[in-house]
Amino acid sequence: xxxxxxxxxxxxxxxxxxxxxxxxxxxxxxxxxxxxxxxxxxxxxxxxxxxxxxxxxxxxxxxxxxxxxxxxxxxxxxxxxxxxxxxxxxxxxxxxxxxxxxxxxxxxxxxxxxxxxxxxxxxxxxxxxxxxxxxxxxxxxxxxxxxxxxxxxxxxxxxxxxxxxxxxxxxxxxxxxxxxxxxxxxxxxxxxxxxxxxxxxxxxxxxxxxxxxxxxxxxxxxxxxxxxxxxxxxxxxxxxxxxxxxxxxxxxxxxxxxxxxxxxxxxxxxxxxxxxxxxxxxxxxxxxxxxxxxxxxxxx
Numbered sequence: 001x002x003x004x005x006x007x008x009x010x011x012x013x014x015x016x017x018x019x020x021x022x023x024x025x026x027x028x029x030x031x032x033x034x035x036x037x038x039x040x041x042x043x044x045x046x047x048x049x050x051x052x053x054x055x056x057x058x059x060x061x062x063x064x065x066x067x068x069x070x071x072x073x074x075x076x077x078x079x080x081x082x083x084x085x086x087x088x089x090x091x092x093x094x095x096x097x098x099x100x101x102x103x104x105x106x107x108x109x110x111x112x113x114x115x116x117x118x119x120x121x122x123x124x125x126x127x128x129x130x131x132x133x134x135x136x137x138x139x140x141x142x143x144x145x146x147x148x149x150x151x152x153x154x155x156x157x158x159x160x161x162x163x164x165x166x167x168x169x170x171x172x173x174x175x176x177x178x179x180x181x182x183x184x185x186x187x188x189x190x191x192x193x194x195x196x197x198x199x200x201x202x203x204x205x206x207x208x209x210x211x212x213x214x215x216x217x218x219x220x221x222x223x224x225x226x227x228x229x230x231x232x233x234x235x236x237x238x239x240x241x242x243x244x245x246x247x248x249x250x251x252x253x254x255x256x257x258x259x260x261x262x263x264x265x266x267x268x269x270x271x272x273x274x275x276x277x278x279x280x281x282x283x284x285x286x287x288x289x290x291x292x293x294x295x296x297x298x299x300x
Contacts, residue, residue: 023275154264
């Protein structure tokens with residue numbers, strides 16, 4: 001009975017974190033402020049003084065005004081039939097416009113297309129067979145990435161997706177999850193998932209919004225011969241919905257997820273983060289490490 005109760009706790013204790021690295025930023029959530037420029041005062045010039053002598057304007061004869069004829073309308077108000085028809089037509093147009101706006105606000109489509117999510121946050125995790133070349137490629141990709149602009153973050157997602165697609169024969173486990181909601185809440189959801197990824201390893205390298213931190217000197221590698229997996233996580237916050245990804249994931253779904261993430265552009269990329277563990281060359285994970293540390297993974 002005691003062992004049954006302590007079993008899950010022993011598994012968690014038995015999972016020892018390895019090194020990890022990451023790169024990304026939230027550049028798309030930041031709107032650059034335009035510096036205010038105060039216009040210089042316009043130059044003032046003296047007005048020219050008339051040089052010709054003042055002359056008396058000519059006097060013209062005054063004639064009586066022509067008579068005004070009023071067309072009788074309905075009753076004694078004097079409003080013509082054409083004016084009444086014009087008012088009725090304008091009222092019908094205003095009523096139609098207000099009905100369309102009201103329908104859109106209720107989420108029925110309408111003129112504004114309301115009801116569509118403003119942002120989507122998606123995360124793909126892939127467990128691949130360990131390769132020191134892949135470790136080095138991920139580190140190089142992180143070092144060369146521009147993590148301060150939406151353009152650089154979109155390029156980071158594209159390059160990471162291309163790198164992982166080339167390694168499709170090494171995919172073994174994976175998971176895909178997405179969240180849709182308002183633009184105001186999307187940054188918080190992105191931060192939660194990014195923090196969750198970072199907490200699953202000992203951070204030895206990180207490049208975030210242009211700032212680089214390395215802690216390899218303080219870390220002691222765990223080089224074990226029976227380890228054979230490398231886990232990569234690709235996280236994206238996207239303006240508007242992303243293409244749908246089928247579930248269960250399988251290899252075809254993982255490929256579709258990578259293509260969906262890479263469909264982001266500098267205009268739609270709000271934030272992105274690429275992370276992987278282990279990061280120190282020679283370290284790897286075994287299957288028990290994967291299933292204990294990331295229980296949501298499924299066999300591809």
